[in-house]
Amino acid sequence: ISIEMKHSHGERRLFLLLLHICRSQMLKALETNINPDSDAIVHNVLPVSYLMTQHYDNRAICLSLHPECPPIGLETLKIDDFQLHASSTKRYGLGAHRGRLNIQAGLYEDDLYDGAWCAGRNDPLQWFEVDARRLTRFTGVITQGRSSLCDWVTSYKVMVSNDSHSWVTLKNGSEDLIFLGNREKEIPVRNIFPSPVVARYIRVNPCSWFHSGSICMRVEILGCPLPDPNNYYHRRNEVITTDDLDFKHHGYKEMRQFMKVVNELCPNITRIYNIGKSQNGLKLYAIEISDNPGEHEVGEPEFRYTAGSHGNEVLGRELLLLLMQFMCLEYLSGNQRIRHLVEETRIHLLPSVNPDGYEKAFEVGSELSGWSLGRWTNDGIDIHHNFPDLNSMLWEAESKKWIPRKMANHHVSIPEWYQSENASVALETRALIAWMEKMPFVLGGNLQGGELVVTFPYDRTRSQGVAREQTPTPDDHVFRWLAFSYASTHRLMTDANRRACHTEDFAKEDGTINGASWHTAAGSMNDFSYLHTNSFELSMYVGCDKFPHESELPEEWENNRESLLVFMEQVHRGIKGVVRDLQGRGIANAVISVEGINHDIRTAADGDYWRLLNPGEYKVTARAEGYSFTSKKCEVGYKMGATRCDFTIGRTNLSRIREIMEKFNKQPIKLPVRQLQARRSRERERRIRTDRDILLSAFSVPWEVLPSYSPPGQQRMLRSSGSSPIDITVMCAMIFLEKALPRAE
Numbered sequence: 001i002s003i004e005m006k007h008s009h010g011e012r013r014l015f016l017l018l019l020h021i022c023r024s025q026m027l028k029a030l031e032t033n034i035n036p037d038s039d040a041i042v043h044n045v046l047p048v049s050y051l052m053t054q055h056y057d058n059r060a061i062c063l064s065l066h067p068e069c070p071p072i073g074l075e076t077l078k079i080d081d082f083q084l085h086a087s088s089t090k091r092y093g094l095g096a097h098r099g100r101l102n103i104q105a106g107l108y109e110d111d112l113y114d115g116a117w118c119a120g121r122n123d124p125l126q127w128f129e130v131d132a133r134r135l136t137r138f139t140g141v142i143t144q145g146r147s148s149l150c151d152w153v154t155s156y157k158v159m160v161s162n163d164s165h166s167w168v169t170l171k172n173g174s175e176d177l178i179f180l181g182n183r184e185k186e187i188p189v190r191n192i193f194p195s196p197v198v199a200r201y202i203r204v205n206p207c208s209w210f211h212s213g214s215i216c217m218r219v220e221i222l223g224c225p226l227p228d229p230n231n232y233y234h235r236r237n238e239v240i241t242t243d244d245l246d247f248k249h250h251g252y253k254e255m256r257q258f259m260k261v262v263n264e265l266c267p268n269i270t271r272i273y274n275i276g277k278s279q280n281g282l283k284l285y286a287i288e289i290s291d292n293p294g295e296h297e298v299g300e301p302e303f304r305y306t307a308g309s310h311g312n313e314v315l316g317r318e319l320l321l322l323l324m325q326f327m328c329l330e331y332l333s334g335n336q337r338i339r340h341l342v343e344e345t346r347i348h349l350l351p352s353v354n355p356d357g358y359e360k361a362f363e364v365g366s367e368l369s370g371w372s373l374g375r376w377t378n379d380g381i382d383i384h385h386n387f388p389d390l391n392s393m394l395w396e397a398e399s400k401k402w403i404p405r406k407m408a409n410h411h412v413s414i415p416e417w418y419q420s421e422n423a424s425v426a427l428e429t430r431a432l433i434a435w436m437e438k439m440p441f442v443l444g445g446n447l448q449g450g451e452l453v454v455t456f457p458y459d460r461t462r463s464q465g466v467a468r469e470q471t472p473t474p475d476d477h478v479f480r481w482l483a484f485s486y487a488s489t490h491r492l493m494t495d496a497n498r499r500a501c502h503t504e505d506f507a508k509e510d511g512t513i514n515g516a517s518w519h520t521a522a523g524s525m526n527d528f529s530y531l532h533t534n535s536f537e538l539s540m541y542v543g544c545d546k547f548p549h550e551s552e553l554p555e556e557w558e559n560n561r562e563s564l565l566v567f568m569e570q571v572h573r574g575i576k577g578v579v580r581d582l583q584g585r586g587i588a589n590a591v592i593s594v595e596g597i598n599h600d601i602r603t604a605a606d607g608d609y610w611r612l613l614n615p616g617e618y619k620v621t622a623r624a625e626g627y628s629f630t631s632k633k634c635e636v637g638y639k640m641g642a643t644r645c646d647f648t649i650g651r652t653n654l655s656r657i658r659e660i661m662e663k664f665n666k667q668p669i670k671l672p673v674r675q676l677q678a679r680r681s682r683e684r685e686r687r688i689r690t691d692r693d694i695l696l697s698a699f700s701v702p703w704e705v706l707p708s709y710s711p712p713g714q715q716r717m718l719r720s721s722g723s724s725p726i727d728i729t730v731m732c733a734m735i736f737l738e739k740a741l742p743r744a745e
Contacts (some may be wrong), residue, residue: 026224054538068104069139069196069224070549071367072132075101077544079630085129088120094216099128101188101220102371102546103149104450106503113503115147119206119215126215127203131164132223138202140192140222142367145185151216152182160199167203170194178207188368189221191706198226198735218368239491239555244329245322247553249314251362252282252355259287259351266328269293271341276431278356280376282429285325286350286714291343298578298586301610301642302439304348304535305564307447309383309525311357312374314366314547315556316447316540320351322557323564337565345571348439353428354383366547371450381426384446384539385521387433387528388418391460394531408591409474410600432525440604443571443612445486446525452493453506453540454483459524465653471516473530474599478574478612479538480512486567487511491559501544507692515539534601536612574613575634576642577623579603582650590649610642615632622647626655650694 073079077100080084092112099117106113119126136478138160145152155178159167170177170193179191205217250258263270271293274283288294296302305323307316327347330338341347352358354377361374381632381739390412397407414433417423456479461469473479487493493511500506506513515526529537545552579590586607593600594611595618603609611620616640623629627649634645651659 005019022338029446043292046741058121064158069137069222070551071142071220072100072136072223072225074099074130074220075545076548076552077501079130079132083131083133084117085131086117086119086127087128088500090118090120090214094118096128099217099219101142101144101218101367103147103218104371104502105146105633108712109534110126116145116151116216116218118146118151122209122215124207127159127205128202128217128219129164130219131201132221132225132491132502133200135162135198135200135226135229136223137196137198138193138221138223139196139227140190141179141202141204142220143181143368144181144188145210146213146216147185147218147371148621149213149216150185151213153177153184153209153215153217154181154183155207155288156181156204156724157207158193160197161197161201161203164201164637169205170197181206185607186266186372187371188220188370189425190368192222212313212593222367239558240262241554241558243322243326243557243561245325245557247322247557248550249318249362249366249553250321252352252359255321255352256285256318258578259285259324262287263431266331269331270328273481275350275435277427278354279427280356284353284355284428286348286435287350289324289327289347289731290345296346296440296604296606297575298606298608300344300346301442301576302346302348303568303571304350304439304444305447305568306353306439306444308352308354308358309428309446310375310448310546311352311354311359311377312361312372312546313370313447313449314358314361315449315543315545317351317358318553319348319447319542319557319560319564322553323561324351326561339500341565341568345568347568348441353432363548369547371546377426377428381424381429383426383428383432384448385523386424386426386429387523387525388414388532389412389460389522390531391458391462391522391527395462406500408600409598410591411533411602414532426714436529436533436535440608441533442610443482443527443567444529444535444537445567446537446539448539448545448548448715451501451506452490452498452511452544453504453518454487454493454512454540455515455518455526455539455541456480456512457515457524457526457530457537459520459527460522461516461520466632467520468517470514472599473512475536475616476514476567479536481573481614482536482567482570482612483512483538484510485570486538486563488493489564489566490542530599534610555581569640570612571610572640572642574611574636574642575618575620575645576608576610577644577646578606578608579624579647579649581627582648587624587627587649589624590647592629593621593623595619597622620645624649624650626651626658627650 016412018201023593029536036574081097084096084099086099089095093114093116093570096117098114103115105115106346117128139155141158143153143156157176157178160170161167172194177194194410202221208548209215219393225412241740246258263272264383269289269291271288271290272285273288276284290297290300305320308314309319327338327342331342354374356378357376358376361369364373393415394403394407394409394412397403418425457473458471460471461467462471463469484643487510490511492498494507496507498507504518515521515524526537526539529535540563543556548556550732579587579592581587586603586605588605588607589605590603590607590609591600592603592609592611594613601609601611613636615636617633617635620634621631628651630649632645632647632648634643636643
């Protein structure tokens, strides 16, 4: 606080006196001893006047004397269903357990899953109650309407209690304090109390609602649990991390600085680069972690994690920042697991695919960004589903039996229309595609939010017009293992006792699901990566809350840390090797086929390849244009580490002839099809005329009388057979040539 010296001594003394009174009252309030066994309701702990504003020369000087409290956990599911109560409910699917901020309804509304708590009656006596299970300093309420219909509360009161029987309403002087609610169903509205209140129970009492709708709410409560030195209230399932990491949200500049700090701390194993720019010109920064950063080492697989394709799904972004810091620190401390991973793998981490969208969500904060603010790019494109639909092209070719004669079952080409400047393709998507084509990635994961599940291709249903349908890839068994490797090591994904985030309990499916059987989506990053490149790509939905409060990051890190490491290690499962020619040179773009799996991969620029496979014995074939193919059996074991399976193939005779012709500038003449057909027709006619002239010169007689030179017996035989004069002429010519040609030679 600054005080201008030009003011009078009396004014400065008055101002300092006010500050002293304010500070004294705050300390007195904070030192108030709360007895947990007491039924007394403690409220208005800090009077409204503790937020003081003083003006000097139009300069506002503000002092807030109570700390901001985070959400108590309705959205993150820390508050379980048994802690939520309501005066009445319209039906079970609209019960109090559905009154959580940002909860989503199912694709089809039913009696089990809907998008809010809705009262059974529309009157001012309805309420929604939360039991914090311990004394808590409540500081505010955040509300939304119903996600599926036009129902929301426009104003409400707040009541608190220590015993759930005696309730006190927050006051504005002598009158009940009325808080303004929502104006539509999705945008969250936060109301901060004039002063914090301490209690165990809190109720939201709707006073008015949308005139054409009903009383429906989704709620989050802001509050700080009071100190509990005697552990009187045991917080169940509390997770504490031991990793000393930077648990905070990072804006764009902070993220860039954070990556720079990691790079400076571990310069020998990290490299920062960018793959392109966003619509607003923000660079898409990535960090490489490897023992030889900047180089592709023959035989070393490349792995990638991306996050933030939906800008408001912030948890994945922060997890990747924490992961790069963690790996750097653990490498320096000598962690053998991390050292082996860094030395045997080239790892790429791209924490923010959509920085423009993130900045929009970050500007309003973790609780007010809602479900969709910042999801899309600056020009309104969903990056994750902005890739070309190669599924339809492949499936059409399969139905026409073009594979493999006219079209390969892998590396499907991008259609020309998609590459035009007028196509609705985001700059960020184009940058991702160029990056994916440049690097020989083997495995990748994109971190998303709003659920707890791992999805794998295909993401689009094969049947037209079907919203959900199992649509497996030829590598379905491998994808299922990869998905399970992440989900099974996550702290919550496979926990059968956990509550579903929104509508579907994925824990029953081991925390994994085929993307198309969840909801169909054309042009996904996962399908594109599988069909256009060698990389197997999966989506990890790492938390129910897309944009968790900063205080939740340590626990979310603990939930996902082991999974992030285990999934990276799966890049070393299957077979690997190098395809070489007889001179020992690596052959680029050679095709690696596995018998029984209708999806091939190709070798990288140095001839090295990696093929993800589950344990078993496989017949593997290597072929390349201009080379003969060769096959061998390769066995994949259960231990971690890819099986070595090298190939040596020689040139075909035809390719060698072509090579010699090209070397001496004697290339075959390539003519258009029509011109070539015309030339062949002219050559055929010329041969016929030549053959006729030879016959005529051999007989030295006119063509018309040729049959008379055949022996009389054969003439009678030919005439009796009913042969035409032309047939007889040809047969006589054959008889003559059979006898006369040797003498002519």
